[in-house]
Amino acid sequence: xxxxxxxxxxxxxxxxxxxxxxxxxxxxxxxxxxxxxxxxxxxxxxxxxxxxxxxxxxxxxxxxxxxxxxxxxxxxxxxxxxxxxxxxxxxxxxxxxxxxxxxxxxxxxxxxxxxxxxxxxxxxxxxxxxxxxxxxxxxxxxxxxxxxxxxxxxxxxxxxxxxxxxxxxxxxxxxxxxxxxxxxxxxxxxxxxxxxxxxxxxxxxxxxxxxxxxxxxxxxxxxxxxxxxxxxxxxxxxxxxxxxxxxxxxxxx
Amino acid sequence: xxxxxxxxxxxxxxxxxxxxxxxxxxxxxxxxxxxxxxxxxxxxxxxxxxxxxxxxxxxxxxxxxxxxxxxxxxxxxxxxxxxxxxxxxxxxxxxxxxxxxxxxxxxxxxxxxxxxxxxxxxxxxxxxxxxxxxxxxxxxxxxxxxxxxxxxxxxxxxxxxxxxxxxxxxxxxxxxxxxxxxxxxxxxxxxxxxxxxxxxxxxxxxxxxxxxxxxxxxxxxxxxxxxxxxxxxxxxxxxxxxxxxxxxxxxxxxxxxxxxxxxxxxxxxxxxxxxxxxxxxxxxxxxxxxxxxxxxxxxxxxxxxxxxxxxxxxxxxxxxxxxxxxxxxxxxxxxxxxxxxxxxxxxx
Numbered sequence: 029x030x031x032x033x034x035x036x037x038x039x040x041x042x043x044x045x046x047x048x049x050x051x052x053x054x055x056x057x058x059x060x061x062x063x064x065x066x067x068x069x070x071x072x073x074x075x076x077x078x079x080x081x082x083x084x085x086x087x088x089x090x091x092x093x094x095x096x097x098x099x100x101x102x103x104x105x106x107x108x109x110x111x112x113x114x115x116x117x118x119x120x121x122x123x124x125x126x127x128x129x130x131x132x133x134x135x136x137x138x139x140x141x142x143x144x145x146x147x148x149x150x151x152x153x154x155x156x157x158x159x160x161x162x163x164x165x166x167x168x169x170x171x172x173x174x175x176x177x178x179x180x181x182x183x184x185x186x187x188x189x190x191x192x193x194x195x196x197x198x199x200x201x202x203x204x205x206x207x208x209x210x211x212x213x214x215x216x217x218x219x220x221x222x223x224x225x226x227x228x229x230x231x232x233x234x235x236x237x238x239x240x241x242x243x244x245x246x247x248x249x250x251x252x253x254x255x256x257x258x259x260x261x262x263x264x265x266x267x268x269x270x271x272x273x274x275x276x277x278x279x280x281x
Numbered sequence: 282x283x284x285x286x287x288x289x290x291x292x293x294x295x296x297x298x299x300x301x302x303x304x305x306x307x308x309x310x311x312x313x314x315x316x317x318x319x320x321x322x323x324x325x326x327x328x329x330x331x332x333x334x335x336x337x338x339x340x341x342x343x344x345x346x347x348x349x350x351x352x353x354x355x356x357x358x359x360x361x362x363x364x365x366x367x368x369x370x371x372x373x374x375x376x377x378x379x380x381x382x383x384x385x386x387x388x389x390x391x392x393x394x395x396x397x398x399x400x401x402x403x404x405x406x407x408x409x410x411x412x413x414x415x416x417x418x419x420x421x422x423x424x425x426x427x428x429x430x431x432x433x434x435x436x437x438x439x440x441x442x443x444x445x446x447x448x449x450x451x452x453x454x455x456x457x458x459x460x461x462x463x464x465x466x467x468x469x470x471x472x473x474x475x476x477x478x479x480x481x482x483x484x485x486x487x488x489x490x491x492x493x494x495x496x497x498x499x500x501x502x503x504x505x506x507x508x509x510x511x512x513x514x515x516x517x518x519x520x521x522x523x524x525x526x527x528x529x530x531x532x533x534x535x536x537x538x539x540x541x542x543x544x545x546x547x548x549x550x551x552x553x554x555x556x557x558x559x560x561x562x563x564x565x566x567x568x569x570x571x572x573x574x575x576x577x578x579x580x581x582x583x584x585x586x587x588x589x590x591x592x593x594x595x596x597x598x599x600x601x602x603x604x605x606x607x608x609x610x611x612x613x614x615x616x617x618x619x620x621x622x623x624x625x626x627x628x629x
Contacts, residue, residue, distance in 0.1 A: 088513055114515035128506035130627045131499075139503045140514045142496035146524055149497040178626070198514065 034063040037102030041066040041202050041233035042087065042118070045104070047096035049082055049257075056082040058257045059096065064202075064250070069224060069234045071244050071265070074254035080237045081123055083254070084204045087235070088113055088120045100202075114144070119195040120204035123237075125187045127194065129180035133171060136179050136190055137162040140198045165197035169219070185216040192223060203227060205236035209243055221247060245269070311623040315577055318584050326591075332471045334587050336543060339478035340536050342579035343485045345563050346572055347532030352561060353569030353627065354493055355525050356505030357423070360557045361431035364438030365408045365530040367552035369537025371442060371449055372404025373397065374547050377459040390450055397461035401538040408534030409527050416526040420519045423508065435554045442549040454548025458541045478539050485532050489572050492528070501525055502570065505627075559605075562612050568625025577623055582608065 034043020043063040049056045057079045064070045072080045085091040087098060089108035097104045100116050113119060128136050141158040143149045166172045169189045174182065179190060188208070195203060208220055224247055227234055238244060244251065244265065251268040253260040261268055268274055301309050323331040348362045376395040395403075415434060422430050442449050449455065461468045461477065468474055492498050503511040504518050512518050541547045559582075567578020589595060589604045620628045 090509055090513060110509065110512040111515050111517050113513050120513060122510070126507050126510045128503045128510070130506055131502045135499050135502065138496075139499050139511070142499065144515045144517075146497065146520055149500060150492065150495050152496040153494060154496065194514075 032061075032099070034061075034099040035102050035104075039066060040064060040099075041101065042235065043099040044083070044087070045097050045099060047083075047086060047098065048094045049079075049086060049091060050094055055257050057086070060254075060257065060259055061096075062252055062259060062262055064233060064235050066233050067228065067231045068249040069228055069236070069247050070250040070252060071248035072235065072237045072252045072254060073239070073241075073244060074260070077256075078254040079257040080254055081206055082257075084120060084206050084235070084237065088118060088204055111144075114140075114198055114200065117201035118204065119198045119200040119202070121188075121191045121195050121206060121208060123206040123210075125184070125191050127179040127182075127187050127190050130178055132175065133166065133177055133179055133182070133190060134162065134175040136194055137165050137197050140194055161197060165193045168196065169193040169223070185212055188212065189216070189219065192220065196223070196227075201232055203232060203234045203236075205234065207237050207239075209238050209240055307619060308624050311577060315580050315584070318588070319580065322584065322588065329471070330587075332475045334583050335475045336471070336478050337587070338580055338583045339475070339482040340540050340543070341560075341563070341583060342482050342576050343536035343539070344533055344560055345567060345575040345579045346482075346486055346489050347529045347536070348560055349564050349567075349569065349572065349575045350489055350492065350501075350525050350532075351529045352564055353571070353575075353625070354498060354501045354505065355522060357431075357522065357526070358428045358561070358629075359431040360428060360554065360561055361434035361438070362529075362533055362560055363552050363554070363557035364434050365412060365533035366537040366540070366556075367438055367442055367549075368408040368411060369401075369404040369534025370541035370547050370551070371455075371537075372407055372534070373400045373538040374455040374458045374541045375448055376400035376403060377542070378455065379457065379459065390448055390455070397459060397538075397542055398463070401535065404538050405531045405534045408537075409531040412527045412530030413523070416523045419526070420522055432554065435557050439549055439552055439554065442552055449549075452548060454546055455541075456546050458545045458547065460542055460545070474543060478543070481535060481539060485535065486572060486576065488528075488532075492525070493570075493572065497521070497524075502627075505570075559608070562608060565622055565629070566608075566612060566615060568622030568627075569629065570627040571622075571624045574622055574624030581623070585611075 032043075032045055034040045034045065040063045043061070045061050047057055047060045060079070060083065072083065074080050082091065086093050086108070089110035089112060092107070097106050098108050099105070100118070128139065138154060138158065141161055142154070143152050163172065166175055169192060171186065171189060171193065174186065179187060182190060188211075192205075192208065209217060212220060221243070224234060224236075248265045250263070251265045252262045253268060253274055261271060261274060298309075322334070344362065344366060348359065351357050351359050351362075375390065376393045377397055377400050378390060378392045379394050380392050419427065419430055419434075443451055445451070460474070468477060493501070500511065500516055500521055504516070504521055508518050540551070563578045563582045564575060566581060567576070568574030585607055586604050589607065590597075590600055595603050615622060
């Protein structure tokens, strides 16, 4: 068997090996093998329908994979359940912002901090340590004042921030962000960029999707280019962006 | 309706009681009106009437509070709740059955002569076991498909009560269901029974309150909002849904046991699908995801049901239909102007 880079847990936090995924005949991912470097920001780009979101859904266990495996911290997994994510140190946000709409902002955060097992959860009513962490998470994104509002009453940008705060409250080591910059006005954009930089400074690994090439250049260390469910090219961001086929496909002229 | 509930309550805290009333705080108005109606009725009709509506209220309220855990908090719109109510009712009726039956010429059933307080837990556990089995299957479904399969459960349980004649006496029903007996003393007084029913309601409400204020309860609401997102944050949503489904079914069975021993006669007609739908309506009327709302909703319904008997312009024979019409109209008005119900914050 050939050397699999993602097996190197020191260098790579996450990866896939030969992952394929079909949706009723449509091949969303085809034998995709990628590696996501530890402690860096990795960006996935590619045209619409190239399988970027499917990749994140597979990495977070929300879609079962047809073949291949996911590698987390050097360990190969053929089956990934969504509820294992916190234990694997993985968290995510969604392309179509998915906060818990009809509960308060506060409860949106608390829900990721409390005990997971049935009986302990039944006997637990918000410990002081959990409340402190929730408060911190909300203050970090500047939403402490909104804690009693229902999530559905927030603006789009605020809901996006809330979703990010929810992911960060989990204190994972790997963050998967599906189009975190889409639809944000400049002030919010800066805020989210700051969050990325903070996370990287704390040694976290990030995988995110975007269509904005300026953000790719500004933020990412590692770049993955996908097309039609396949890996086009992967590597250091400057190297990848210098390559002809990428220039032709994405940067125009 | 431009003001949202959250804002109006925050503003209300600054305004004080009178200010809140003037401000059109619907929650407060609803509470006051129901309270006034209760007091009015009791003074008008006397204590006997109060005891009767109190008992009916306690039984309905156990059902609405328990159903709200599933419908309001977890977002599973079940129209099969009456099935579990029936399991509790039939368990108590069958297990406490005495030789009095054998004297009847019609189809007889084996007599067990258990005391009420032995039969009730068996009914509750049985309902829990049935809920567990049914729930494992139902866990695959959600939203409108869940409504349909729970509909199926209501139909199946009704047909079981009707056709398992050897143990349920089918359409004949079971007569002379025994009253509870505490240390050699039978609770045949209506007031005693009321106290016991209210005690049961208090236990159920307390358990429900403990559940919804715990971390477990918060997870239920998250599951209601987005099951997949809740899963990605480490929750085994199927376990959570199954757990609350079973707990809720057991509470409904408790109400069933109380009901059959109180009325002393049950037949399958008490457990038809329509009753289930009525229950869902009362839960929505009181407000989804609020326990107080379910209590208020049950009281409103009982007042409506009993109160309409005394309206002079409705002939006695039409009272049954009239109160369903009234409830229907009330629901439509509510959905138009206040979709979260009298007390709730959450909308379907």
